[in-house]
Amino acid sequence: MRLNGVDVDDTFAEAFPMKATRLVITAHDATWAMHAAVSATGFATSVIACGCEAGIEGPVEPEATPDGRPGVAVLVFAMSGKELGKQVERRVGQCVMTCPTTAVFAGLPPEAGEPVPLGRNLRFFGDGWQISKMIGGVRYWRVPVMDGEFVAQESTPVVKGVGGGNLLLLADDTATALAGATAAVEAMRCVPGAIMPFPGGVVRSGSKVGSKYAGLIASTNDAFCPALAALAPRTEIGAGVRCVMEIVVDGLREEDVAAAMRAGIAAVIGRGADAGVRRISAGNYGGKLGPFHFHLRALAEGVTS
Amino acid sequence: MSLRLVLRQAPALRVDARRLQPKTLAAVSADDLRRMTLPHGRDEVELGEWFDVLEDGAGSLVLQLEGDLARFDAIGAGLAEGTLVVRGDVGDAVGLGMTGGRLLVEGNARDLAGCAMRGGALEVKGSVGDLAASALPGDMDGMSGGTLCVRGNAGARLADRMRRGNVTVFGDAGEFAASRLVAGTVALGGRCGAHAAWGMRRGTLVFAGEAPALGATFVPIESDADVFWQLLARDLARFGAPFDTLARRRVARHAGDLAAQGKGELLVPQ
Numbered sequence: 370m371r372l373n374g375v376d377v378d379d380t381f382a383e384a385f386p387m388k389a390t391r392l393v394i395t396a397h398d399a400t401w402a403m404h405a406a407v408s409a410t411g412f413a414t415s416v417i418a419c420g421c422e423a424g425i426e427g428p429v430e431p432e433a434t435p436d437g438r439p440g441v442a443v444l445v446f447a448m449s450g451k452e453l454g455k456q457v458e459r460r461v462g463q464c465v466m467t468c469p470t471t472a473v474f475a476g477l478p479p480e481a482g483e484p485v486p487l488g489r490n491l492r493f494f495g496d497g498w499q500i501s502k503m504i505g506g507v508r509y510w511r512v513p514v515m516d517g518e519f520v521a522q523e524s525t526p527v528v529k530g531v532g533g534g535n536l537l538l539l540a541d542d543t544a545t546a547l548a549g550a551t552a553a554v555e556a557m558r559c560v561p562g563a564i565m566p567f568p569g570g571v572v573r574s575g576s577k578v579g580s581k582y583a584g585l586i587a588s589t590n591d592a593f594c595p596a597l598a599a600l601a602p603r604t605e606i607g608a609g610v611r612c613v614m615e616i617v618v619d620g621l622r623e624e625d626v627a628a629a630m631r632a633g634i635a636a637v638i639g640r641g642a643d644a645g646v647r648r649i650s651a652g653n654y655g656g657k658l659g660p661f662h663f664h665l666r667a668l669a670e671g672v673t674s
Numbered sequence: 675m676s677l678r679l680v681l682r683q684a685p686a687l688r689v690d691a692r693r694l695q696p697k698t699l700a701a702v703s704a705d706d707l708r709r710m711t712l713p714h715g716r717d718e719v720e721l722g723e724w725f726d727v728l729e730d731g732a733g734s735l736v737l738q739l740e741g742d743l744a745r746f747d748a749i750g751a752g753l754a755e756g757t758l759v760v761r762g763d764v765g766d767a768v769g770l771g772m773t774g775g776r777l778l779v780e781g782n783a784r785d786l787a788g789c790a791m792r793g794g795a796l797e798v799k800g801s802v803g804d805l806a807a808s809a810l811p812g813d814m815d816g817m818s819g820g821t822l823c824v825r826g827n828a829g830a831r832l833a834d835r836m837r838r839g840n841v842t843v844f845g846d847a848g849e850f851a852a853s854r855l856v857a858g859t860v861a862l863g864g865r866c867g868a869h870a871a872w873g874m875r876r877g878t879l880v881f882a883g884e885a886p887a888l889g890a891t892f893v894p895i896e897s898d899a900d901v902f903w904q905l906l907a908r909d910l911a912r913f914g915a916p917f918d919t920l921a922r923r924r925v926a927r928h929a930g931d932l933a934a935q936g937k938g939e940l941l942v943p944q
Contacts, residue, residue: 395901436904437921472901498937500876502859502902503838505909509902517898520905 370666374642375649377669382535382630383653384661387422387446388453389530389621390485391476393429394465395440403428405468406441409460413445414567417576417587421447421456422532422619424564435474436520442476444564446619450527454485457525462491466512466519475525479507482528488512488521531661534563534618534626536633537575537593537650539610545645546612547571552640553616553633560632562625563618575615578654590615590652605650615652623661631668638672676700676734677707679725681741681762687715688765691746696737696756696775704729744784750777753794766803769796771810772820785829788822791839801826804848807841808834815856817841823913830867833860836877842913852879855938859906863916875935880906882916885942892930892940899927903941 370377394409396402406425413423422445429440445460447453465473475487488510492499495512501523502509508523536553540546554570557563565571580588591601593613598606606613616633620626637646651665677699690713699707708722721727730738735756743749744763751770760768763781767789774794779787782800788807802824808831809816815837827845837856842863849867852860855877864883871879871892907920923943930936 435908436901437908438901438904500937500939501857502878502906503840504859504905509905511899511902517900518902520901 370669372638372669372672373640375638375647377634377638377665378648378650379666380651381653381656381665382533382651382663383656383659384531384533384535384623384626384663385659386661387416387448387530387532387619388450388527389444389446389532389619390453390457390482390525390527391426391621392443392445392457392461392465392487392525393434393440393474393476394443395429395434395436395438395472395474396468397438397470399428399439399441401468401470402439402441405465405471406443408464408468410443410445410566411464413456413460414572416446416448416532420452421445422564422566423456423460424566424570424619426561426564427558436472438472444530444562444619444621446530446532446564446566450483450485453527458486458490461487461521462494466491466494466514466521469516472520474522477526477528479526482526484524485527487523487525489523491519491521528621530619530621531623531626532619533659534620534630534661534663535575535652536616536618536630536637536665537652538614538616538637538646539593539606539648539650540612540614540646541609542645543612546614549637549640549644549646550614550616553636556632556636557616557618557629560625560629562622563620563629565616565618565629567617570616572615572617575613575652577652593650607648609647626661627663627668630663630665631672634665634669635672638669676730676736676738677702677704678728678730678738678740679707679721680728681724681739681743682726683724684742685714685719685724685745687745689714689719689746690748691743691765692748692751692770694737694739694749694758695753696735696758697754699737700734700756742781744782747784749779750796753777763800768798769794769822772796774820782826787824788817788820788841791817791820791822793820795821795823797823797825799825801845802828802832804829805831805834807832807836807839817858827864833858836860842910842917844913844916846883852877854934855879861910861913861917871931871938871940873934874931874938876937878906878939878941880910880920880941880943882910882920882943888928888930888940891932891936892928893932895927895929895939897927899925906941907943 410423426442434440492510500511575590576587711718747765753772767786785803787802816835818837830848844863846864854873861880910917928940
């Protein structure tokens with residue numbers, strides 16, 4: 370399949386179930402809400418060593434937040450509900466509660482899943498002066514702090530999300546690879562329910578499962594390393610490819626990951642092969658490990674050149 | 675199929691009506707219901723003595739009572755599920771200790787309405803007497819859940835020792851409103867009598883109507899609580915006037931009762 374000169378591999382991304390939740394952070398203005406969101410989703414690129422994968426889903430208009438102030442929606446993914454709970458509590462406690470004027474709410478309805486603590490254990494920071502309030506059947510904690518009160522909903526529901534959707538962009542060189550990846554990520558950021566957890570949404574050190582070293586669970590994806598084209602036992606690098614970038618996407622639902630991948634594919638195809646990204650591929654494990662398969666050609670169907 | 679009881683003649687003495695529950699009566703036929711008895715003084719008297727029992731097309735688990743039932747006490751006491759509608763006045767302790775379901779009184783209630791409520795929704799379109807949403811004598815805490823909505827006025831000691839839940843009164847409240855409040859939220863739409871929130875420990879009392887005179891043990895708080903105020907005001911707005919404009923108003927807060935635990939708050943919208 371070749372659209373606008375860009376080859377789309379006959380392959381699929383293999384993704385896995387993850388536990389996920391959405392938080393809505395509000396603040397005095399959009400800038401401060403974003404400060405809190407950026408801080409809370411920092412160091413959350415991969416569950417390999419960050420505990421969770423997290424990212425900013427997008428701004429939430431004041432008309433749509435529980436308290437009528439500007440907000441930011443944040444998605445957090447982890448391998449287990451327990452780890453998710455730990456990560457949410459830590460990040461909200463250290464990065465949201467600390468940020469001036471913020472409040473934090475669950476971004477999903479309570480019936481969506483089992484609750485994990487959000488403000489529930491942060492209440493002790495109030496040192497006895499915290500206030501619990503049930504409003505409309507939902508419990509909020511109000512912790513007195515130096516700018517007034519930090520309001521946090523007691524818990525947030527955990528849903529079954531999808532992690533590990535991915536696109537591999539094979540390009541002429543670094544500059545064009547970056548430009549293509551940037552354009553793809555920009556388009557993917559418009560898709561609700563999905564985040565791209567790596568820095569700028571892009572990962573240059575794409576990994577494969579396993580390693581020659583005992584104890585290393587992941588190692589460099591040698592089949593997609595241009596430097597190893599002549600050395601690795603198997604290579605995907607053809608003539609003219611000097612740089613590969615990967616975009617990983619996690620989503621609350623399978624269709625959110627699919628929509629994000631489709632948006633990324635469309636952005637790359639829309640720029641055309643002469644922009645430098647000449648081939649789109651994806652990573653999988655033979656299809657035996659992950660229950661979610663995102664076939665590139667099916668997603669590229671209907672993308673107009 | 676649900677049942678409707680229409681009062682034909684009032685009893686001579688007060689009657690304990692807690693046996694009239696939507697769930698238990700759903701399984702009873704109209705004939706059996708006429709023969710069911712309620713305590714009346716030292717006797718048990720058949721319902722057919724006082725009521726006409728009719729079948730009604732309303733959904734199952736709905737029980738309707740019609741007439742001036744001001745001599746019937748403990749109507750809906752312990753209600754756990756289903757809907758109980760009273761088209762008329764009720765006596766004391768309506769909804770006593772209820773844990774769920776919906777109880778609607780289209781007239782007035784006497785004292786102890788919603789006393790020791792634990793859940794469910796009690797709405798009185800008229801007024802209530804003293805000690806609404808309060809505690810049973812000897813109990814440390816009173817109402818511990820659910821919602822009480824009074825469209826008319828409330829007497830004295832509204833929400834005395836309330837532990838949890840929401841009480842909303844559209845009209846005026848008598849003296850000692852929210853006295854010894856442990857926690858929960860009380861919202862008043864009209865005027866408030868003397869000694870409001872006397873002995874308040876925690877909890878929130880909102881004066882959507884006339885601002886009251888506050889005692890010396892309540893002190894102003896000069897600090898922002900806009901997020902909480904928006905959450906609460908928007909929730910109260912669904913009751914309609916006079917609560918519907920609260921979210922647009924700034925709020926002044928007072929902490930108290932400093933003579934008790936003192937972690938409660940009085941909210942006076944400006």
